[in-house]
Amino acid sequence: MTSSNLFGNFELKALKPQNYEEFGYFLAGLIDADGHIRKNGSVVIAFHLKEKSVACYLKKVIGFGSIYKVKNRQAVTYECMNNAGLLKVANFIRNKLKHASKITQFNERLVKRLKCEKTAYTPSNLTKNHWLAGFLQGDGSFNITQHKRSNKLFLETRIAVKIAQKLKDLLTLIQTDFGGKHLVSAIEQIFFI
Template identity: 30%
Template sequence: MGEGEGWKGGEGIGVKGLGKGLGPYLAGLIEGDGTIIVPKIERSFKTGKLTYASIQIAFHAKDLPLAVMLLKLIGEGSINKRKATAAYILSLNSRKGLLNMISLLNGHLRTPKWFAFSDLIVWLNNRDSSLQLQIKPMEKESLISNSWLSGFIEADGSFQVRTSLKSKQPRLGCSLEISQARQAKNGEDMFPILNSIGELLDVKVNPIRGDRKNPQYRLRTSTLQSNLKLVQYLDKFPLYSSKRLNYQDWRKIFQYFLEGTQLNNVNKILEIKSQMNDRRTVFNWDHLAELDNI
């Protein structure tokens, strides 16, 4: 795919025809790996042209099929490759595209990105007073109630398998790791949402990289109990990026831990691990057919 190539949205099926789970999923995805841009001035000082708001979502190149499917469902927007990176950006700039996305997201955001979302609605209302869009408050329902966390894991989660075999007693483990900057772009603390995830999965949130320019929070499942809670959630609200395939492999390995047979299946665990994450070469996207009805 050349850097000059891209995709544009078509008619879609209309956001009212989409499943109720798509909005929370998109909210989690955007709050983890998206940007909401709201102009502070009406016209550019340099060109005099009107400024435009936009919602952008970044995807790794291997997840391009997911980006294309989301573009199709939203019915507006474009996808373009980010220069010199293995990333694609899904962008919504048109009035219709922004309104479609607002309809899906409104009431489902849980992080400080809600403030930028609110600014976007105010900006649109000021542009067209007939819209009278309402700003719904942050989502307060339990994370177990919808697909928000699935979207957030798509953006910031990583399924890990530990295989330390050099010692006399092999050390094996499997975990989900989620890392996030401690502060959102508006300066708000990200701890509350990370702590909510930690409470759901029964793990602690730890501050890391405190001596670096961009300190982070990290949580990691590692016990049978925390991993089992993760499995129960993701079996109900599945992933749709290539991480779904990593999760399915990770889940096979976790089953050995549930059965207490991990030490008897080291070779199988190593074989499964060798095909996960950056080592994955085979992808199946049949599950994307379910995305419009989650």
């Protein structure tokens, strides 16, 4: 797709992970944002209906899993219940998860089911892997706003990345590598960066 605007012509491309290591970080970010490991050890990741193609991409790369439409909602879930598929997921995300509760789910549920090696939090520079891409896919949004100032000739354009979380631990991690600031919604008790 080519776009033409004030800044010239450019080609828009979505860069997918290029290898299994990069895919593992992307998948870990998705699970940290909008996924969980059930008590039976199966892995579930939720998507807005418009993002169904991402669920299909996961299924294709992992080679296992099913995609279900969520009743009465504009959402789908990718669910992996097959042991061979779960072992692939475990190997992809081991030592790449950042969310403490997801690490606990992995170690208490997936390890119990598969008898596989545990995972641990491993610090990594988020500018060097695809974890943030997966996390933003799940819990992030991009906002573009334009304002016309009465004393200015041009529109003022602002582009912002917004991530909402109930706990600020992951936002602090992102802020360390990228900057930004925490904002707290008093109504919802949700942290933003």
